[in-house]
Amino acid sequence: MVITKLLDHLGKYLILMGSAFSKPEKTSMYYREVIRQMHDIGVGSLIIVFIISLFIGAVTAIQFAYQLDGTLVPDYYIGYVVRDMTIIELAPTITCLVLAGKVGSNMASEIGGMRQKEHIDAMEIMGVNTAAYLIMPKVLAAVIIIPILVAIAAFVSIGGGYIAAVPTGLLSGQEFVMGLRSFFIPYNVFMMFVKSLVFAFLLTSISCYQGYNVKGGSIELGKASTNAVVISDIMILLADYLIAVVLI
Amino acid sequence: MIKISGIYKSFGDTPVLKNISADFQPGKTNLIIGRSGAGKTVLLKLLVGLIPPNEGQIFYDQVDFLHIKKKDLRTLRMKVGMLFQGSALFDSLTVEENIRFPLDMFTAMTKKEKSDRVNTCLNRVSLDGINAKFPSELSGGMQKRVGIARAIVLNPSYLFCDEPNSGLDPKTSLVIDELIKDITIENNMTTIINTHDMNSVMEVGDNVILLHEGKICWQGNKDEIMSSDNEILHDFIFASPFLQRLRHAAVSNGFDI
Known part of the structure; x- marks a missing residue:
């Protein structure tokens, strides 16, 4: 029963994505919408991404320094670990989990609200491909802007590690920078961008699917918004695991 | 002109529309009336393609609306305008x-x-x-x-209005009714209004269809309503106690209503 339901949702999701990525009625309208969404997702999420990344970098540095205490591992490894933890895992995954909560729930509510107020019906009757007009710009905007947010998060997180470790005397600034420059593998940055692209697609498409299929009233809209976050988070973590298996 | 024939629609095991056939003429305001739950909104949604029927055919000027190509559908959609109950403004x-x-x-x-x-x-x-x-x-x-x-x-060539007067005072309703009627005549549109407002029916009802339990139980124009002996129609029109008293008073004073 559960499997049938899951397959039913998967089928509907794929059909919706199929119509969402069909030829736009008018490119300029979609372009404008992509720019608006990029602004909403990017600028609107900058502060929360900044704060979370700063603390995650700081906590990583302090935790690792605590682990190293009394061992023969050199202190500059703190910079190295902060860098790699941030690039490979924390920046893409934590940023996208947070964005699933902020951006994903917002998209599900926005589209769900439009469904309830008959805005989607109105567009359908005009002849607009609503799946394409409402979903494609959001997904496109997200896959463009979220990798940039993740890159910013990576820089801020490393900065957070520096702020937490250097002024408090856990290691010197020179050692931290030395750690940052040690054993650098550019492929990890590629992996970070692959993850952020996949996560961006998942969190926006799942949230839009939840909003687009809202039936009922405000309770159902709330449920759709919650489902958007919960399912996006689960799928992000599952994709994180699969990408790790495939790319490493 | 919009023509429907043999329309049947059910939700699960519950039939909502049973074998509905009708013609909606251009340049006229066609009204679908009936009690709540009679199937008016479902019929309107079927006509504009928001939900598909289980059986039946819908023709927009000889174009089979249910088997139209995607490209042609978009062209046809551009000829359709709709006023929603809640206006549906963005x-x-x-x-x-x-x-x-x-x-x-x-x-x-x-x-x-x-x-x-x-x-x-x-x-x-x-x-x-x-x-x-x-x-x-x-x-x-x-x-x-x-x-x-x-x-x-x-x-547009076709205008659909879902409960255009709901939530409006009688005077504003009249303004909306007149506006719809005038626009229909000016543009020679096929207008279909779904309503249970009897003022609208008597003001703009060029072609009135009464739905009852998913079937058309009466069809005519506003001038034929009073002379009809259809009991369901009369029950619907004189549902309010005020109108019943008015009718009783008229009949007792020798008027035939």
Whole structure:
């Protein structure tokens, strides 16, 4: 029963994505919408991404320094670990989990609200491909802007590690920078961008699917918004695991 | 002209529409009336293609609406305007942007041409100068009129109105009714209104279809309503105690109602 339901949702999701990525009625309208969404997702999420990344970098540095205490591992490894933890895992995954909560729930509510107020019906009757007009710009905007947010998060997180470790005397600034420059593998940055692209697609498409299929009233809209976050988070973590298996 | 034949629609095991056939003439206001739950909204949604019927056919001027090609469907959609019960104006857009939306999406008009067309439509619904306002700043009646302006901006051949008078006072309802009727005649549109407002029926009902338990139980025009001996129709018209008293008084004074 559960499997049938899951397959039913998967089928509907794929059909919706199929119509969402069909030829736009008018490119300029979609372009404008992509720019608006990029602004909403990017600028609107900058502060929360900044704060979370700063603390995650700081906590990583302090935790690792605590682990190293009394061992023969050199202190500059703190910079190295902060860098790699941030690039490979924390920046893409934590940023996208947070964005699933902020951006994903917002998209599900926005589209769900439009469904309830008959805005989607109105567009359908005009002849607009609503799946394409409402979903494609959001997904496109997200896959463009979220990798940039993740890159910013990576820089801020490393900065957070520096702020937490250097002024408090856990290691010197020179050692931290030395750690940052040690054993650098550019492929990890590629992996970070692959993850952020996949996560961006998942969190926006799942949230839009939840909003687009809202039936009922405000309770159902709330449920759709919650489902958007919960399912996006689960799928992000599952994709994180699969990408790790495939790319490493 | 819109023609439907043998329309059957059920939700699960519950039949809502049973073998509905009717013609809706151009240049006339066609009304679908009936009690709540009679299937009016379902029929309207079927007609505009928001839900598919289980059986039956829908023709828009000889074009089979249920088996139309995707490309042709879009062309046909551009000939359809709809006024929703709740107006369905996009909250985040101004009145001008709302009315301009179909023009932006489907036409290659210049900015000036679009602006002129928007102003013409706003003028037609007597709402000049409210271009910059948001829907939340308008009264219910004004929202309906903006909804009408948006529905007619592409010069449609078919206009659908879902409960255009719901939530409006009798005077504003009259304004909306007259507006719809005038626009229908001016543009020779096929207008279909779903309503249970008897004032509308008596004002603009060129072709009235009474739905009862998913079937058409009476069809005629506003002038034939009073002379009809259909009991369901009379029960529907004189449902309010006030009208019943009025009818009783008229009959007891020798008038035949």
